[in-house]
Amino acid sequence: MQYWINHRGVQSGPVELDALKEMGLTSAAYVWHEGLSDWVKITQLPELQGLYEMVNDTPAPQQATTATAQAQPQGGNEPAVMGQPYQPQQQSNNQSQQQYAQPQTPDEPCPPTNLVWAILATVLCCIPFGIVGIIYANKVSKCYLAGDIIGAKKASETSAWWCIAAIVVGVVWRPLSMSFMGIG
Amino acid sequence: MRRALVVIIVIVIAGLMLLGRIYYALDPASSAAFPRCAFLTLTGYKCPGCGSQRAIHALLNGDVAAAFGYNAMLFISVPWVALCLFAETQRVRNPRLYARLHPSILIWLFLALILAWWLLRNIFNW
Numbered sequence: 160m161q162y163w164i165n166h167r168g169v170q171s172g173p174v175e176l177d178a179l180k181e182m183g184l185t186s187a188a189y190v191w192h193e194g195l196s197d198w199v200k201i202t203q204l205p206e207l208q209g210l211y212e213m214v215n216d217t218p219a220p221q222q223a224t225t226a227t228a229q230a231q232p233q234g235g236n237e238p239a240v241m242g243q244p245y246q247p248q249q250q251s252n253n254q255s256q257q258q259y260a261q262p263q264t265p266d267e268p269c270p271p272t273n274l275v276w277a278i279l280a281t282v283l284c285c286i287p288f289g290i291v292g293i294i295y296a297n298k299v300s301k302c303y304l305a306g307d308i309i310g311a312k313k314a315s316e317t318s319a320w321w322c323i324a325a326i327v328v329g330v331v332w333r334p335l336s337m338s339f340m341g342i343g
Numbered sequence: 344m345r346r347a348l349v350v351i352i353v354i355v356i357a358g359l360m361l362l363g364r365i366y367y368a369l370d371p372a373s374s375a376a377f378p379r380c381a382f383l384t385l386t387g388y389k390c391p392g393c394g395s396q397r398a399i400h401a402l403l404n405g406d407v408a409a410a411f412g413y414n415a416m417l418f419i420s421v422p423w424v425a426l427c428l429f430a431e432t433q434r435v436r437n438p439r440l441y442a443r444l445h446p447s448i449l450i451w452l453f454l455a456l457i458l459a460w461w462l463l464r465n466i467f468n469w
Contacts, residue, residue: 173435269438272445275427281457282392282420286381290391293454300445303438333378 165189165198176206184211269303270315272296273322280325286332288325292318367403371396391416391461415469416460423453 162179163172166188174182188211189198201211277292295318302310371377382390394413401410411418430444463469 267438268435269442271431271434272427272442274445274450275424275431278420278423278427278453282414282417283395284392286392287390287461290454290457293450293457296445297447297450297454300442300450301447303442328381329378332381 160192163191164201165191179207180210185214186211187214267308270299270308270312271319272299273315273318276322276326277318280322280329284325284329286325286328288321288328292321292325294318295321363403366396366399370400372400388465389461391457391464393464416457419456419460420453423449 161173161175164170164174164179164182164184166182166184171182172191184201186200186202188201190201190204190207191198201207273292274296277289277296279289280292281287281289295314298314299311299318302308302314369377377396380390380393382388383393392414395417398410398413398417401407401413426444426449430441433444434441
């Protein structure tokens with residue numbers, strides 16, 4: 160499992176568990192890994208017990224504390240808003256969820272747009288499915304920059320499927336084409 | 344993780360070199376070993392990728408003008424592909440930069456270019 164770490168405002172990661180042990184973290188650190196709906200304090204993850212030094216973390220910014228306190232009920236009950244906590248911090252137009260966009264939280268990695276594959280499929284694969292892939296690739300980055308990670312992930316998958324479809328059709332077509340055309 | 348990535352990259356490079364060798368040696372215009380475009384066969388119209396095999400053959404043999412004549416879109420997409428590949432290296436480390444490297448305007452522009460190219464090549468038989 161890979162962890163992203165935010166320790167005293169400094170973000171790092173992804174790191175493996177072994178590397179995390181070596182980082183000299185304190186209990187003031189925040190951690191995120193895939194599957195978590197929001198950043199959590201390192202003290203809240205049972206598998207990381209004892210891998211950090213206990214400190215009194217009063218100077219932690221108030222925003223961060225609020226967000227962490229609310230993250231759990233929020234993430235558990237309403238999967239629909241799960242994407243919200245990752246909102247890139249520049250997005251300031253969102254009502255009450257705004258407090259999640261803490262200045263020191265790093266961004267959730269952007270899902271792959273698959274734009275390269277879509278373009279290559281279009282130009283090389285001889286079946287215009289790649290064009291649909293390009294349209295969805297566009298949607299990925301648009302959703303991501305708007306803070307909609309769920310939407311970006313969906314669009315990323317859709318664009319990947321169109322690219323795969325284009326490539327599979329292109330490959331399957333190869334023997335077929337030779338059997339009844341003869342000429343390339 | 345790292346080792347798997349290296350293995351994949353090596354396999355991909357080897358595959359590309361093999362493909363390059365084939366496309367260099369055989370001319371898709373006269374050899375039966377290359378597939379004909381599915382879209383062209385089914386509809387009678389050229390797709391945006393038609394001619395890319397011949398273009399690659401021409402390119403590998405150093406005939407840039409002929410390559411451009413076979414499929415101009417191949418050239419137009421090179422800067423885009425390069426940009427996207429660079430963006431790909433930034434995805435995990437620098438997610439916002441990654442997303443910014445795929446700005447809507449650029450993607451729509453590329454899409455418009457492809458669609459225009461698709462239409463025009465069928466009208467003027469490029």
